[in-house]
Structures are given as C-alpha cells and as structure tokens.
Amino acid sequence: MQRKYLAKIFVTLRPSVLDPAGVAVQSGLQQLGYNNVEQVRIGKYIELIITSTEEIKARQDLERICDQMLANPVIENYRFDLIEVETQTGVF
Amino acid sequence: MQRKYLAKIFVTLRPSVLDPAGVAVQSGLQQLGYNNVEQVRIGKYIELIITSTEEIKARQDLERICDQMLANPVIENYRFDLIEVETQTGVF
Numbered sequence: 001m002q003r004k005y006l007a008k009i010f011v012t013l014r015p016s017v018l019d020p021a022g023v024a025v026q027s028g029l030q031q032l033g034y035n036n037v038e039q040v041r042i043g044k045y046i047e048l049i050i051t052s053t054e055e056i057k058a059r060q061d062l063e064r065i066c067d068q069m070l071a072n073p074v075i076e077n078y079r080f081d082l083i084e085v086e087t088q089t090g091v092f
Numbered sequence: 093m094q095r096k097y098l099a100k101i102f103v104t105l106r107p108s109v110l111d112p113a114g115v116a117v118q119s120g121l122q123q124l125g126y127n128n129v130e131q132v133r134i135g136k137y138i139e140l141i142i143t144s145t146e147e148i149k150a151r152q153d154l155e156r157i158c159d160q161m162l163a164n165p166v167i168e169n170y171r172f173d174l175i176e177v178e179t180q181t182g183v184f
Contacts, residue, residue, distance in 0.1 A: 010137050036143040045102050045137035051128040
C-alpha cells in the first residue's frame with residue numbers, strides 16, 4: 001500500500017560557514033532599533049509530500065534528495081521530520 | 093534580569109501563492125527519477141538570539157521583526173518558537 005508522508009525539511013548553514021545574509025538582516029534590524037538581536041542565521045525550510053510503501057524507504061529517498069538537490073553538503077546541514085498524512089492537503 | 097531566547101522562525105508562502113522555486117525543484121526531482129514527490133514548497137528558516145527581560149516582550153519584538161523584515165505579510169505567513177537559552181551557543 002502506498003502511503004503519503006509530509007516531509008518538513010530544514011536546511012541550515014554549517015556553524016563554521018559565514019552567513020552574509022544573516023549579518024545583513026542583523027545590521028538592518030539594528031538600524032530599525034532592535035539592538036537585542038544577535039546571531040541571525042538564515043536557512044531554508046522545505047515542505048513536500050512523498051509517497052512510499054514504507055517510512056524507511058521514504059526516509060532513504062529524502063536523504064538522497066537532500067544530498068543531491070536541496071542542500072549543499074559541503075556548507076549545509078539538513079534534517080527532516082516525516083508525518084504520515086491521509087490526504088494531500090496540509091502542506092504549509 | 094535580561095534573558096536570552098533562541099527564536100526558530102518559519103516563513104512560508106501563503107497557500108494561495110504560486111511557488112515557482114518549488115515547482116522547479118519538483119521538476120528537477122522528477123528528472124532525477126523521484127516521481128513520488130509532489131507539492132514542494134520552499135520557505136525560509138531563521139534562527140536568532142533575542143535578549144529581553146520577559147518572554148512576552150521578546151514575542152512582541154519578534155512579531156514586529158517578522159512583519160517588518162523577515163516576512164512579506166502580503167504573500168507569506170510566519171510562526172516562531174522561543175526557547176530560553178543559558179548561553180549564546182546552540183544557534184543552528
């Protein structure tokens with residue numbers, strides 16, 4: 001039986017990698033008066049529906065998908081949560 | 093007393109807004125042979141440290157920050173989790 005899973009994927013820069021966009025946001029926030037914000041890091045959040053016969057297969061597919069397309073493993077880490085869904089609605 | 097909070101912020105396109113980047117990723121995945129993936133939606137995931145005397149004030153600041161800088165409220169939704177942290181480490 002085919003099951004549908006909602007995958008919530010987080011792609012984040014590795015801690016050792018500089019994040020110029022995060023620095024720009026922090027600097028913009030300081031100009032707006034928010035001096036209480038620091039260490040801004042900007043990553044990606046991806047949701048998708050994946051169909052598979054078993055959760056373990058969906059996880060294997062997702063790891064390959066993240067390595068090949070969603071993340072750059074040289075500078076980024078990723079992690080994901082899988083939630084089985086009945087219908088195709090519910091994304092975002 | 094000043095408290096530090098780690099904010100995990102999710103910025104996602106409103107469901108009614110087209111996501112060309114998500115469509116491109118889905119099409120790329122199909123070319124790689126992943127025909128079991130659909131409804132790809134790409135959003136932003138932001139982490140930052142915010143300092144405040146109370147959690148309620150940190151939340152109010154974050155809502156303003158999301159409205160003014162991190163999200164475009166016309167086309168995007170946002171939500172965030174706040175976690176009190178002892179030290180400044182632990183971002184990402």
